[in-house]
Amino acid sequence: MMKNVAMDAKLRGAQPFRSSAAASVVPRCRVAAKAISTSSQKQHHDEALTAQLARRELLLSVAGLGLATCMPSSPVHAGEEFTTFLGYATPPTSYGGYGGNAKETPRYTFEYPTGWKEEVPNKVEKGTQGIDGRVVNPRMRDQRAFVITLARAGEDNKSFRLTDLDSTLSGFAGADYDLQDALSSATNRTTSSREVDDKTFYDYDIESPEYHYLVTITVSQGKVFGVFVRSPTKSFTANESKLRHIVGTFRLL
Known part of the structure; x- marks a missing residue:
């Protein structure tokens, strides 16, 4: 009887240790998808910023042209x-x-x-x-x-x-x-x-x-x-x- 109890204890002690953190590990495919999504968002943000700056420069150019057109010409001499x-x-x-x-x-x-x-x-x-x-x-x-x-x-x-x-x-x-x-x-x-x-x-x-x-x-x-x-x-x-x-x-x- 004592031998069987010792055997059971030994078998239970031989079971591998399961960490609770293993349950929160993100699959590799999901990590890759997240990285691609972040990169795409950054690229979209950069393109939007570039387009915004281009529009601003265009507006300033048009405004400057209009101002120059409205300015009176210099008197002769x-x-x-x-x-x-x-x-x-x-x-x-x-x-x-x-x-x-x-x-x-x-x-x-x-x-x-x-x-x-x-x-x-x-x-x-x-x-x-x-x-x-x-x-x-x-x-x-x-x-x-x-x-x-x-x-x-x-x-x-x-x-x-x-x-x-x-x-x-x-x-x-x-x-x-x-x-x-x-x-x-x-x-x-x-x-x-x-x-x-x-x-x-x-x-x-x-x-x-x-x-x-x-x-x-x-x-x-x-x-x-x-x-x-x-x-x-x-x-x-x-x-x-x-x-x-x-x-x-x-x-x-």
Whole structure:
């Protein structure tokens, strides 16, 4: 009897040990499926993120294009930095420290290169030479522009007419004695006329060995207006576009 009990105990002790953790082991096929699913989700997430970034870049590009289309175009000559000059064509008594006052209305305007300096004419220059306004290039004082206004309406007190362009231009030479020399020694000279705001403008281009002049003259209500741009001939070509811009923007107001 004791022998059988010992035998049974021995047989029970020989049974293999079963771990409770063995029941929770995931089959290998399920692990592989889970890994594939995780990889697929990651790939899908990456593709979605890439598509989202692409859409965002496209929207930004379209928005930028629309903004650029709606922006106003830059004004002509804005990059060249010109300054507006306003002239008043007042009597000589108004000069000597200022050209007119705040109560007066400008009579003419033009644009000159920024960096040039305005020089107010004195009473003598205004009274005897008719100089109404002047701007000078401080780096080259021989390069300048000045406006002459003459109130004379002719001996018969009627509207002054530019019937003799040569005589009229010579009559302005008193304001700049180099102009008379340029007229007499000109190597090239052209004249033309154009209509601006129902007014006739007479243009002169005078080239001499010493100076090159650009001139525009017109008449309004019996008063003569002339803008003269002067430059040393050797420096004219390098600054031609800016110098022609002065006479090209000359207008009566």
